Amino acid sequence: MAIENFLYTYISNEEEYAKGDTIIKEGSKGDWVYVILEGTVKVKKMSSKGMVTINTLSEGEIFGEMILWRAGKGLRTATVIAETDVKVGLLDTEMLVKEYESVSPRLKSLIGSLISRLSKTTQKAVKLAVSLK
Amino acid sequence: MSKNQNAENGFPIVKLRYKKGDLIIKEGDYGLSIYKILKGSVAIFTEDNGKEVQLASLGPNSTIGEMLFLNENIERRSASARAMEDSLLEVWHPGLLKQEYEQMPPVIKYIADQTLKRLNGMNRLVVKLTDQQRKGAMVKKEEDSWISRRRYYRKKVNLPFTCSPLSSNVKMRLEGLIKDISLGGAGLEVKSLTTPVFPYGVGEEFLFKTMLPNEKNVEFECKLVSLKEGKAKETFIMGVSITEISEHSAKNLGFFLMP
Numbered sequence: 001m002a003i004e005n006f007l008y009t010y011i012s013n014e015e016e017y018a019k020g021d022t023i024i025k026e027g028s029k030g031d032w033v034y035v036i037l038e039g040t041v042k043v044k045k046m047s048s049k050g051m052v053t054i055n056t057l058s059e060g061e062i063f064g065e066m067i068l069w070r071a072g073k074g075l076r077t078a079t080v081i082a083e084t085d086v087k088v089g090l091l092d093t094e095m096l097v098k099e100y101e102s103v104s105p106r107l108k109s110l111i112g113s114l115i116s117r118l119s120k121t122t123q124k125a126v127k128l129a130v131s132l133k
Numbered sequence: 134m135s136k137n138q139n140a141e142n143g144f145p146i147v148k149l150r151y152k153k154g155d156l157i158i159k160e161g162d163y164g165l166s167i168y169k170i171l172k173g174s175v176a177i178f179t180e181d182n183g184k185e186v187q188l189a190s191l192g193p194n195s196t197i198g199e200m201l202f203l204n205e206n207i208e209r210r211s212a213s214a215r216a217m218e219d220s221l222l223e224v225w226h227p228g229l230l231k232q233e234y235e236q237m238p239p240v241i242k243y244i245a246d247q248t249l250k251r252l253n254g255m256n257r258l259v260v261k262l263t264d265q266q267r268k269g270a271m272v273k274k275e276e277d278s279w280i281s282r283r284r285y286y287r288k289k290v291n292l293p294f295t296c297s298p299l300s301s302n303v304k305m306r307l308e309g310l311i312k313d314i315s316l317g318g319a320g321l322e323v324k325s326l327t328t329p330v331f332p333y334g335v336g337e338e339f340l341f342k343t344m345l346p347n348e349k350n351v352e353f354e355c356k357l358v359s360l361k362e363g364k365a366k367e368t369f370i371m372g373v374s375i376t377e378i379s380e381h382s383a384k385n386l387g388f389f390l391m392p
Contacts, residue, residue: 006239020297020340044300050336050356051300054258055251065244079300099241104233106225109169110203111241113196114248117177117189121255124188128262 003060003089007035010096011089017082024064024080032090033064039086044079045122047130054122056083068096069115077119144229151216158198158214165227167198173220179212179260186263188212188256202227202234203249212256285315288390292346294321296339296373299354303332309368311343316386318355318374322363331369333357341373349385353378 014037017023024030026046036059043055043063057063066077103111148171151157157168160179170193177189177197191197197214201207234242289312296307309323319341323331337357344350359372378386 004239004243007243010240020299022298022300025300051338055254062244062247065248068244081299096240096244099238103237103241104230106230107233107237109194110167110196110199110230111245111248113191113194114199114203114245114252116195117191118248118252118255120189121252121259125255125258125262128259128266132262132265 003035003037007089007091010091011035012092013090015088015090017086017088019082019085021082021086022079023082023086023088024076024078026076026079028076029074030064030076031067031093033062033068033093033096034080035062035089035091036060037087037089039082039084041086042081042083044081045077045126046079047126049130049133051079052126052129054078054125062091066115066119067093068100069112078122141229144226146226146229147224149222149224151220151222153216153218153220155216156213157216157222158210158212160210160213162210163208164198164210165201167196167202167225167227167230168214169196169223169225170194171221171223173222174217175214175220175222176217177212177214179256181260181264184267186260188259190217200249200253202230203245211253285317286390286392287313287315287320289313292343294319294341294343296321296323296341296355298333299338299340305332307333307339307371312370314386314390316375316383316390318358318372321371321373322365323369323371324363324365324367331360333360335360338376339373345385345389347389349389351382351386351389353382 354377355373
């Protein structure tokens with residue numbers, strides 16, 4: 001997936017991570033939203049039986065965006081680990097929040113509903129994965 | 134189901150009452166309306182091999198039926214929705230939202246699209262896992278078969294290794310000697326720690342690297358399954374179980390382990 005041009009407007013910094021590095025740690029505080037410029041990352045959730053991989057993301061994909069919707073009360077809802085050497089763009093959270101504020105209330109409630117469903121469904125999937133372990 | 138109608142910009146906003154058990158959306162149907170739950174609760178479910186799999190249970194302020202609106206690539210309802218108790222829903226005509234959607238900043242659209250894609254992926258995963266659970270399939274992931282893996286031939290060695298944590302706040306890399314290794318895991322002697330207390334707990338995941346005597350590299354992801362103090366001073370013995378290994382590394386290790 002190519003990086004959409006409009007995204008560059010929001011990238012305020014770039015960072016590089018080596019394979020195996022933790023980019024985001026579940027439960028920690030953090031404000032950045034990331035876009036992958038190069039490489040792939042794994043998204044993992046803590047469970048009673050260790051870490052469960054819930055997704056693999058690649059170029060052009062966003063992560064850390066849950067912070068925008070305050071889905072985790074300001075805390076990270078998953079761990080993100082570099083699967084390869086990775087280059088990420090750090091998106092200006094304040095700018096994103098402002099853009100989100102301009103969205104109509106109806107669409108906001110629609111997006112909010114999507115987010116909460118994604119959180120719930122992810123928890124359900126992790127629970128199921130653990131029960132099958 | 135009973136109606137109560139209003140209008141905005143020529144588009145009707147209808148409030149519908151559903152009785153407990155009423156079907157609101159049927160999977161596979163054509164339909165474009167979006168619903169917002171005002172009162173009550175609604176279960177979202179899909180059918181898999183003739184059985185219902187519940188994907189979510191939603192309460193007031195949640196919306197349902199938004200998938201078709203947000204994803205122009207799908208034409209039919211991707212899941213069903215049923216009232217779990219007597220519920221009141223507001224129905225939005227998609228035309229009402231279309232203009233608002235077009236004015237939405239591209240970056241928000243972009244992120245919302247990805248969220249939608251992930252939700253779809255997660256729904257599929259829930260269906261798959263529920264299916265596995267029902268079949269009672271013993272689909273144990275490799276990483277938890279440490280005990281059975283112990284059946285593998287274990288070779289005693291004295292090779293240097295490094296282990297970098299995959300997911301910890303502690304970034305300390307571990308070094309030492311491999312005492313024994315198999316296709317399932319390894320016993321590792323960690324030395325020259327800079328902290329008096331071992332910085333990791335059982336369950337911690339690492340990226341393990343070593344070079345075999347034939348100069349072939351072996352790399353795998355592993356999980357700490359046991360930990361004890363070593364015989365020598367300030368050493369620790371950790372047992373790790375391999376959770377992920379590339380075909381290439383597995384081949385190198387396999388050759389090395391051949392008796």
